[in-house]
Amino acid sequence: MEVTKYLFSFSLLLLLFQKSYSQTEYYFEVSFKDKGNAYSVSNPEVFLSESSIKKKTKRNIPVDVLDLPLNPLDIQSMGAYADSVTHQSKWRNSVLIKMTDTSAVAQIRILNTVKSVVFLTSKEKKSNKKEQSADKFSAEMNLLSADYGDGYNQVAMVGGHFMHQRGYKGDSIDIAVFDAGFNPVSVTPYFKMTVADELRANGLIKYTWDFLDHDSTVYEKNQHGAMVLSVLANNNNKIKGIAPNANYYLFITEDDNSETLLEEYNWLMAAERADSIGVDVINSSLGYFTFDDTTTSHTYKDMDGHTTIVAKAANTAARKGIFVVASAGNEAQTKWHYIISPADGDSVLAIGAVDGNRKYAAFSSTGPASDGDIKPNVTAQGYRAVITFDQNRYWASNGTSFSGPLMAGAVAILWQAFPELTNLELKKEIEKSASQYTHPDSLLGYGIPDLMKIFMNGDSSDMYDFNKDVLISMRSNPFTDKIGLEMYSAQKQTINFKLMDVAGRLMREENQTIEQNQYMIFGLGDLQNISSGLYFFIATDQKGSSQIYKVVKDQ
Numbered sequence: 001m002e003v004t005k006y007l008f009s010f011s012l013l014l015l016l017f018q019k020s021y022s023q024t025e026y027y028f029e030v031s032f033k034d035k036g037n038a039y040s041v042s043n044p045e046v047f048l049s050e051s052s053i054k055k056k057t058k059r060n061i062p063v064d065v066l067d068l069p070l071n072p073l074d075i076q077s078m079g080a081y082a083d084s085v086t087h088q089s090k091w092r093n094s095v096l097i098k099m100t101d102t103s104a105v106a107q108i109r110i111l112n113t114v115k116s117v118v119f120l121t122s123k124e125k126k127s128n129k130k131e132q133s134a135d136k137f138s139a140e141m142n143l144l145s146a147d148y149g150d151g152y153n154q155v156a157m158v159g160g161h162f163m164h165q166r167g168y169k170g171d172s173i174d175i176a177v178f179d180a181g182f183n184p185v186s187v188t189p190y191f192k193m194t195v196a197d198e199l200r201a202n203g204l205i206k207y208t209w210d211f212l213d214h215d216s217t218v219y220e221k222n223q224h225g226a227m228v229l230s231v232l233a234n235n236n237n238k239i240k241g242i243a244p245n246a247n248y249y250l251f252i253t254e255d256d257n258s259e260t261l262l263e264e265y266n267w268l269m270a271a272e273r274a275d276s277i278g279v280d281v282i283n284s285s286l287g288y289f290t291f292d293d294t295t296t297s298h299t300y301k302d303m304d305g306h307t308t309i310v311a312k313a314a315n316t317a318a319r320k321g322i323f324v325v326a327s328a329g330n331e332a333q334t335k336w337h338y339i340i341s342p343a344d345g346d347s348v349l350a351i352g353a354v355d356g357n358r359k360y361a362a363f364s365s366t367g368p369a370s371d372g373d374i375k376p377n378v379t380a381q382g383y384r385a386v387i388t389f390d391q392n393r394y395w396a397s398n399g400t401s402f403s404g405p406l407m408a409g410a411v412a413i414l415w416q417a418f419p420e421l422t423n424l425e426l427k428k429e430i431e432k433s434a435s436q437y438t439h440p441d442s443l444l445g446y447g448i449p450d451l452m453k454i455f456m457n458g459d460s461s462d463m464y465d466f467n468k469d470v471l472i473s474m475r476s477n478p479f480t481d482k483i484g485l486e487m488y489s490a491q492k493q494t495i496n497f498k499l500m501d502v503a504g505r506l507m508r509e510e511n512q513t514i515e516q517n518q519y520m521i522f523g524l525g526d527l528q529n530i531s532s533g534l535y536f537f538i539a540t541d542q543k544g545s546s547q548i549y550k551v552v553k554d555q
Contacts, residue, residue: 026102026122027086027262030078031094031115036071051174051278059422061321066091067275074113081108087265091272091316096120096265121261121296151239151386153356154231154406158380159451160242162486163413166455170246170412174206175281176274177405178267179228180254181221195230195241195388199248204233207277210252211266218250225250227397228285230388231405239388242409249279254286261296261309264288267342268313275320280415282317283408284326285401287340300338304371305346318347323411323423327404328352328376329365339365339375349411349427350375352444353382353403358435360443364400367442376445377427378434380406407449414451429454452486478552481528483537489514496540497524499551507535527553 039046044053044063056063069090078085081104082097089095093115099105109117155161163169184194196219199205208218218225235244251273253266267286274282288310290297302308306315314324328350329340343350343365353361361383367375382403384396407430415426431437433454435447477483483499492515499508508524524537532553540546 024100024122024124025083026099027120028097028099028105028108029092029094029118029120029265030097030108031092031118032071032074032113033115034071035065035068035090035093036073038071039068041065041068047276049277052276053278055278055280056321058419059321061319066316066320070095071113077111077113078108081105086262087269089265089268089272091268091313096262121291121293123258123260123262123292151231151234151241154381154385154402155240155242157354157356157358158242158406158410158449159453159455160406160410160413162452163417163455164240166417168413168416170243170409171416172247173243173281173412173416174247174249174279175232175243175283175408175412176249176251176270176279177225177228177232178251178253178270178282178284178286179222179225180256180286181223181252182218182225182229182250183220183223184226195226195234196250198235199229199233204245204247205250206247207249208251209270209273211269212252212255218252221252222254222256224254224256224285224401225252227387228283228401228405231385231402232283232409234388239386239394242406243412246409246412249274249277259291260293261288261291264309264313264341267310271313271317271322271324275317275322279322281323281325281408281411282314283405284314284324284342285399285404287327287329287343289329289331289336289340298341300336301370303338303341303344303369305344305348305369305373308341308344310342311345311348314342314345315347318345318423321423323415323426324348325404325408325411326350327400328367330363330399330401331365332363337366339367339369344369344373344375346373347424347427349377349407349430350445351382351400351404351407352376352379353398353400354379354444354448355383356381358448361398363398364403364443367445374440374445375442376400377431378407378446378449379403379444380410380448382406410449410451414454417455477549478554479527480554482525483527483551485539487514493542495542496538498538498540499524499527500536500538502534502536 041063044067047069048067070088070093075085075088075095078095078097082099084098085095086098087096105117108114182196196205208216210218230241232241233244233248234241251270253270254263271282288308298308305311318324326343326348328343331337331340339350342348353364355361364382369375380403382400383398385402386394387397387402388394411426430449431446433450436444437446440446494511494513497510497512498506501507507530508527510524530553535551535553537549537551538546
């Protein structure tokens with residue numbers, strides 16, 4: 001199953017008030033009436049990073065009361081009643097408290113500063129010892145032969161390689177990965193250099209935090225995060241991630257020993273911290289629907305985009321200018337069937353899965369959201385997606401856990417190309433570029449996005465537009481032995497290419513067919529024997545519209 005499953009307060013760390021434990025731990029959310037006057041929106045540098053402030057200013061995102069940390073006195077007051085304060089949420093102006101004796105709840109309710117106290121869940125006490133746990137993530141893993149290649153298909157399917165060729169690889173874009181751990185060791189005991197090692201060596205891992213253990217060690221517990229990270233960031237000569245030059249922020253929010261509502265609060269905490277330190281994109285290959293305590297489980301009705309804690313958190317992150325990408329889930333063949341939260345979020349880009357031939361992957365959770373919104377929003381390759389842990393071994397693995405980061409990386413390289421767009425404007429462009437935007441369904445949503453289509457509509461400096469029907473981009477000018485070009489067509493058609501010299505003599509001619517709504521690379525070859533100099537390259541579509549390019553032959 002798709003695993004269900006946390007901010008960074010610059011002035012306060014989590015307060016842990018240690019008391020004696022009994023067998024069962026009870027968790028309550030305590031909401032406060034206001035935040036007092038300890039902090040002010042006019043002085044954001046006290047509680048937000050410089051990067052966060054710059055990005056909010058650039059994207060016209062105002063600093064508001066949600067950004068203010070909680071009142072320190074409110075948090076401290078819980079020490080008289082609770083075993084510990086486990087979470088602090090500035091967006092909800094609340095804390096989560098853990099109690100083994102609930103008799104003091106009535107006293108908390110009547111405090112002048114308290115707005116409400118809500119019981120969340122209970123769980124059996126477990127040791128805090130870090131250990132390797134069983135993998136709850138669903139992934140079919142098969143060792144690939146070396147000749148499988150570098151994962152080209154999954155990147156090219158969404159036009160990622162087109163962006164790479166133009167130098168867009170996620171540079172200076174900050175991506176947060178929420179997961180259950182980034183431990184590669186037990187899966188690849190003979191590893192050479194892991195993806196995380198590579199990123200660290202290049203200075204691209206900027207921050208790490210484990211919201212389970214409240215420390216910065218994340219290369220432990222589950223391997224799932226390492227898989228996800230490889231789809232985004234691997235950068236050796238075997239497999240290329242879709243955003244290898246981005247900056248990465250790694251968060252453990254998932255407790256794969258249990259399934260509780262607390263993990264939604266971990267996700268919330270991570271989103272708040274990501275916002276405070278200036279993250280651009282959140283990738284969440286996690287989702288929530290049922291819990292060990294079934295009385296707290298969600299229903300399909302809750303998948304309306306704004307009911308669950310984690311959907312509310314994701315929407316608030318989007319409101320703060322972060323682009324939130326969430327895997328739709330692997331539940332299509334289970335009793336649940338539908339997308340899981342936060343993929344249902346109103347402002348979230350939910351990602352379903354297809355196979356290498358662009359066909360629906362049978363496990364991919366279906367939509368719509370319970371309020372009728374199109375979900376998943378778009379899809380990418382999640383069946384036999386190529387993943388790795390190190391520079392030695394590679395796998396094909398199944399899950400929207402991998403189609404999700406493919407799109408999170410796509411967002412990063414697209415945002416690098418169009419930094420003036422807001423997160424929601426970018427989300428709309430991605431949906432509009434997708435293969436079935438005019439006829440979305442509950443399996444693929446708007447379909448498979450095309451970054452080339454977005455890029456070439458946004459930057460026409462190197463393309464010709466046949467009435468928005470065919471887009472052509474020259475790849476080789478000057479040329480030596482061939483003329484390369486990249487094309488997109490809204491419909492299947494045959495394009496005629498001619499190369500003429502300045503005297504009007506035909507040097508080469510060829511017809512090539514392009515499929516509907518596809519990006520393709522063409523070439524007019526065998527040109528090494530023609531003389532150097534100026535030529536005219538002519539492209540003519542089925543309607544008779546032509547574009548003439550001046551091209552130069554080099555020796």
